[in-house]
Amino acid sequence: MNSEFKGIIVIAICIILAYLFINPGASYERIDVVGSTSVQPLVEKLAENFTSSHEDIRIYVQGGGSGMGIRSTKQGLANIGMSSKELSSTEKKNLTEITIGKEGIVIAVSNQNNIKDLSIEQIKNIFNGKITNWKEVGGNDKEIHVITREEGSGTRSAFESIVMDDTKIKDSAIVQSSTESVKQSVASDPGAIGFVSFAHMNDDVKPISVDGVSPSEKTITNEEYVLQRPFIFLIKGEPSKFAKEFLSWIKSPAGTEIIKKEKIIPVK
Structure with missing residues (x-):
């Protein structure tokens, strides 16, 4: 069965x-x-x-x-x-x-991370494993730890559809079963990156702009922010x-x- x-x-x-x-x-x-x-x-x-x-x-x-x-x-x-x-x-x-x-999907990193903006292409290559160190995208020399949601998650499905094209999230990514678990993992790890629902964002983690556009009610409404x-x-x-x-x-x-x-x- x-x-x-x-x-x-x-x-x-x-x-x-x-x-x-x-x-x-x-x-x-x-x-x-x-x-x-x-x-x-x-x-x-x-x-x-x-x-x-x-x-x-x-x-x-x-x-x-x-x-x-x-x-x-x-x-x-x-x-x-x-x-x-x-x-x-x-x-x-x-x-x-x-x-x-x-609803927007926010790319989140630790508050200790100095990165403020990533392109869709950079996000894709971080999650598929082509980019493995923050220094490759202008950050500190620190290994990137990818946090993702489980297979079947609506948030993951939407993220994959918008960002991943014909590639997949790397097998070594840390899988979490809820938005809160993703936030906790990202907040506690300066090298981590994950994606969470806009509605569940708070000061525990830092939102990253995508192609120069910050996630907000305004940019989601006018569809300037593409991750939604x-x-x-x-x-x-x-x-x-x-x-x-x-x-x-x-x-x-x-x-x-x-x-x-x-x-x-x-x-x-």
């Missing part, structure tokens, strides 16, 4: 158990949202705010990755799928995409009355304000 099929079974079991054991006998309409762990925290915030004024609706949000969101929606296990990557033509089949926002990815909702067929109501609310001023607070750029 492959991992993808196991994942589908886990999602299905979680949904069935929720139906059986969460507030049995309660009268409400249920919306299941499944997919990207990058989109998940934002949707949990949106769902919490929406259901506070819609007591007849319950929204259950589960992760599993963008691929899981696509498959679960296609198979009818989720009312709404979540993806933080662009879908292929095959993945798009029979699905409607609704982009709710976009979409936050997408996926629907199969006609959404239910209640799912449609939730989707409409997300695009409202109230929903848009929450998206902005989470450092995601709203898309009308």
